[in-house]
Amino acid sequence: MTETLEETPPDTVTRAKVPEAAEDEKTRTAAAAKDAETVDTPTKTASDPVAESAAEKDIVVRSREAAADNEQQGRDRLRQTNWVLASVGAAIVVISILYGQPWNETVDDDRRAGGIGIPLSVMVVGFLGLLQRGEGGLLAYLRGKDKRLSTSLTQIALWTVALATAFLYFISLDVLSDEGRYALDMTLGSAWKDFPEEYLLLLGGPFAAAVIARISVGTNVDQGRLQKTEANQTKLRDVVSDDDGRGSLVDAQFLVFNLVALVWFTAALVIDSTALPGIPPVLVGLTSISALGYTASKSAEANQPVVNSVTRNLGGGLGGIRPGDLVEVRGANFVPPGAASEEFIAQLAVRFGAIDVLPEIRLDEGGRVRSPSNTSIIARVPNTLPSGSVDVTVITAAGAQTASRPVTIVPDKAIITGLEPAFGTPGEPVVVRGRFFFGPQAAKGAQPTVLFDDVYARPTKATDEKLTVTVPPELSGESVNLIVIASGGIEPSDVVKFRLHPKRSS
Known part of the structure; x- marks a missing residue:
């Protein structure tokens, strides 16, 4: 049973003995290391500091190597992607020219116009890619500041290429035939009032979504509500994923509805190549609603870091x-x-x-x-x-x-909270309870020491909060001053009064 300790007033305590104990600590530490087999060392869940340091250095080295590897892989991936796009573009140009045969006047005008308009569109896109070859080629236009493919920018690019190809086709057809001149007039000329308004939504929806998303994300980042990191590599799946690489239903829906509209646009243009095809209102509505959902999702993103508690690590014991x-x-x-x-x-x-x-x-x-x-x-x-x-x-x-x-x-010093039993007998064990008996920088095998007046005693069992020590047999009197000298160089405990029973006769 632990009783309330009676501390000795400062003017009755001889402090000169404590420095002597501190000076002798190295000698006692060496002796404790030799007898480590007979002394219980404290149980700690923390890893060995040397092992921790090695692990940290290993992580730093590995992180630097990973960063260099990811950067190189990213450059390689960009080069490969641009080569694939260039190859596809070259194939489209060759096929379009061979199929359209723009030099052959016996071939239908729409085929010849396709053989001119499509290659022109591909070459314009390729030229834009060359302008940004140092920043990733065509992907430079599709990536956000975080180096991830942007869902909204990708759809803007798809609709821009589709409409530009259609207009180049109409221009080519205008040069080759009167029918084409009518188609061009329908889209750009006197019939402007009949221009399909749904195209303003189809192109403006992703554009507005991209602008609003960028403003919302930037504002949230500036105000600390949102964290954004740069991606190691630009990946195609970015257009349907969140920053963690998990699939995003909102992004996927936005992309799918626009892809369906693009397929409809392409098929309708092939069937009737005299004017821009109309898009079903239902499809236009779905793309617009998905754009609103996309912008709302980006505006609502938040992952502000927060600290809820700071406590001593598990196994570090009680106390401050x-x-x-x-x-x-x-x-x-x-x-x-x-x-x-x-x-x-x-x-x-x-x-x-x-x-x-x-x-x-x-x-x-x-x-x-x-x-x-x-x-x-x-x-x-x-x-x-x-x-x-x-x-x-x-x-x-x-x-x-x-x-x-x-x-x-709290001050870095040992603390005594109780003695069991409260009255000790010379030659018999006593349990000293408290905190911080082992300093954070205590060497492996080092042990605390208990000082009874001017007599040192080494514990037979020791943890950070409990010491079992034998009361020196040579002690006499009614009480002694007890101090715990912790290992690891921290301050000794305050002095407490330890009452003694008379030594039992053998």
Whole structure:
């Protein structure tokens, strides 16, 4: 049973003995290492600091290598994509010219116009790609600031190419025949009042969606409600996926309805090549509604990081947070979408006051990063941090910063909370309960020491919160001053009065 301790007033305590104990700590630590087999070492869940350091260095090296590999793979993928597009474009040009035979006046005018208009359209698109060859070719027009393919920009590009090809076809047909001149007049000339208004929605819908989405996303990022990271590689699936690579039904619906409208447009133009074909109102309505859903989805996106709690890491024992302690920061959205790779994990930081600390790395059995995670970060409190209140914030790989959460840093010293039994007998064991008996930087095998007046005693069992030690047989008197000298170089505990029973006769 633990009783309330009676602390000795400062003027009755001889403090000169404590420095002597501190100076002799190295000698006792060496002796403890030799007798480690007979002393129970404290159980801690934290990894060995050397292993942690090696893991962190390995993660940093791997993240740099991964970043370089991803950058190279991205360049290779862009080159391959542009070569594929160039090959497809060349094939379309060759097929169109061979089939249309624009030089052969015996061939139908619409075929000859196709043999001119389609190659011209492909060449214009290819020229635009060459203008941006240093930025990814044609994909430069379709990517957002985050280097992902944009759903809305992709649809703008598809409709632009489709309509441009149609107009070039009409112009070619106008040059070759009177029928074509009528078709051109219907679309650009005197019959402008009959221009199908649905095309304004089909082209303007994705355009408006792209503009509104960019403004909404930019505003949310600037105000800290949304985190965006750059993609390692530009992928085709970006047009139907969110930033994490998961399929997005809203994006897919927006794309599918517009693709259906494009198929209708192409088929109708082939059937009647004298004017722009009409698009069914139902299809126009579906594309417009999906555009509204897309913009609403982008405006509602939010993944602001937040810190909910800062506590001593599991296994660190009870009590307050000290300099050098491992703490667990819990919250949400520490890992932004698309930033789960080691390259981005290595960019996380925990800020204690004005000091930034990299998180501790924890790996699973497969060598993958288990911590930090989206909801938890383990970090070590800087040793130079003074006691008192300090603000803790998390800085994510996207550069977003959480609101600060104040925590109290307690002095780095051992604390005695109880003695069992409250009255000891020389030569018999006593249990000293408390906190911080092992400093955060305690060497492996180092043990705390209990000082009974001027007599040192080494525990037979020791954890961070409990010491079992034998009361020195040579003690006498009614009471002694008891101090715990913790391992790891932290301050000794305050002095407590330990009452003694008379030594039992043998």
